[in-house]
Amino acid sequence: MEQDKQNDVQSNLMLNKKLSRRDMLRLAGVGGVGLLLGGGAIGSILSSEIKTKSSPSTSLNQDPDSIPFYGAHQAGIITPSQNFICFAAFDVIADNVSDIRKMFQKWTTASASIASGSLIGNVNDNPNLPPSDTGEAAELSPSRCTITFGVGPSLFDARFGLQNKRPPSFQELPLFKADSLEPEWCGGDLCVQVCADDLQVAFHAIRNLARIARGTAVLRWTQEGFQRSAQADPKSATPRNLLGFKDGTANPDATDSTLMNEVVWSQSIDGTSWMTGGSYMAVRRVRMRIEVWDRSTLSDQENTFGRHRHTGAPLGSKDEFDTLKLDEVDSKGQPVIPTNSHVALAHGDGSIQMLRRSYSYSSGMDLKTGQLDAGLLFISFQRDLQKQFIPIQQRLANNDLLNEYAVHKGSAVFACFPGTTEGGFIGETLFGRI
């Protein structure tokens, strides 16, 4: 009983996100001794802790190392990129929506704890039970961890009676010309995108969410990734991908909320109310032909992208952020930026935009070829896949010079829910509250 009361206090504490993982551990240490003295002692230790620790909840939002989990939109979409990603696609093995709903409720609570740097569940672990948190991120800081959930088109098949909830323009991608997809890197009923500045924190999140899903959903495929921007100005400098080029330069400004409403966030006029404030994700596991690339000349490389390698500037320009002049020609009348370069094709007439949020991946050696299995976990968010991702990828698949050096091996799309507030849960707009 006393023990239960203490647990309640502790889990409330955690829900309120007042204590860091570090604090909880310290508390747990105190509790461990306290137990021998009787629960009362602990109760009072805990309540004094509450007093010293409690603070207006806005203070947490100001911690640059912690990104609030709750909000109108899910975090991890327009959030400035963290250094690491652990991405997982899951398949649902339950046969009813109610189990899925329960899982999302638990996922939401756990994710809010993780994002605030707390341990999951009751830390004062009963020695005769499995610990509620697997523990490898204990004492580590929140590390700007974000956890973003979505559902794939397959969730709207006959299994759960959700057929007529599928947004009309949300379906599996068509096969593109250059595709070389492998089924083990494709699809998924659900996705969880964890990003953090600490890989161990990100791993801990995916592992614990997979654990919570047990019996309801199983892993289908996972991919880790990393990215690093230059030290001088880590928050704003553009990171380089594994082909050595700055990647992300021409992204729309994620701090411009009008623009984000146009490009990224699903709007009520788009007709799918449960997705209003959410966003559609395209994810492509693009393997790079590193060895071939490394043998190509600098000028081939620059023509492939249509940008200079060192500066990231468009060919013929000086500065990374100079505008693309796609109609400029050289003395021989040839376009300065080749028409089939990656940026020329991706940019087109500039009328279609998307928010890219990709990570490099390196998954050791490909045993079949003896070469490094490395590339880009391409991720983009958009308001409508049909109007944004698909037409651009169509142009690239047909003509991009980059296709000589990059092969699409994996592919999936997910409808990423709007955010929720404390007390609610991610997915409530689709699965309903009870």
Next chain:
Amino acid sequence: MEQDKQNDVQSNLMLNKKLSRRDMLRLAGVGGVGLLLGGGAIGSILSSEIKTKSSPSTSLNQDPDSIPFYGAHQAGIITPSQNFICFAAFDVIADNVSDIRKMFQKWTTASASIASGSLIGNVNDNPNLPPSDTGEAAELSPSRCTITFGVGPSLFDARFGLQNKRPPSFQELPLFKADSLEPEWCGGDLCVQVCADDLQVAFHAIRNLARIARGTAVLRWTQEGFQRSAQADPKSATPRNLLGFKDGTANPDATDSTLMNEVVWSQSIDGTSWMTGGSYMAVRRVRMRIEVWDRSTLSDQENTFGRHRHTGAPLGSKDEFDTLKLDEVDSKGQPVIPTNSHVALAHGDGSIQMLRRSYSYSSGMDLKTGQLDAGLLFISFQRDLQKQFIPIQQRLANNDLLNEYAVHKGSAVFACFPGTTEGGFIGETLFGRI
């Protein structure tokens, strides 16, 4: 000609490690413009750069973000662990020592550049040639990058006439009782261990070294890993492994050079002169049965290791660094620390030590089982494998409670050379200077 002169200046600069990757890029930018003005202009820009940049070489050793590549011992052995590892085993495909020697000479020069945060080779890339550096680490800091080289027992077979250079006690490990080895994670003629605080910097190093090896050696297997110690005191706090326990607590003190000479460094009296100042590495890819572990109780988990999860203290003690009291019994006369716990068996009578330098790994999902392929890339350094690693691993393989939760899937041993000084190369003691 002017171009060549400039290249020489630049590569000297890089050999002297006076310029960071960032500086070199800036220079390359200047050079790019300079070229249009004619080489002479660049020459003078460069020499003014030399003047402003040059500084006593000791100043570099004081940069906490850069670990000197040259020295009596190779870096990356007693160096405090960085956050990431990229480990690669290579097989030699050349048929003579002279090619191997040339590769190690190039590897040494490239590694010294990487460790100092410089680009590899001549940055002022000729557009008609492949760039000398693949570029993804441009502008990133040295990130305490260390690169450590070793050779496996297979290098001493008949191929290269090195048979009688094999240290008598250096051979493939015996098969241990609990082994479940898979050939794709075993062995190798050579190894390269890259560690850095930035995964992109570490990846860049392995990729460029593999590129330099082309025609002489090919990748055999690779594994990436990570580890994170607590934020409060990142340099000294013990990181947790993926089973949630602090890992590294009982390591011998790497700052005690007398102890390191006893435990880690091969000595001249050990009889293999080319290894004096080097160390023998054992590497084991140990897959964890994460899902089984996560269902076991806290008390089972603590009994498995013989330590408390939260504090890392030995069972029955309070502090992480309290000494193991293996003869202590509880009220029922049972040992407080189970005799078949990991620490009881690994510690034994305390007479055998080794320096562990392991990393957690997470390699996505095992497609066969649908479970996370995660665990420990166990790495230890010792003066003699027969006297240190083998007897301890023997005890563990036969009785360790941890065997229920961990399976050894990969295994290799390498003789890691002593260090070298500027002008020399790693491996010169075995392959000879010419």
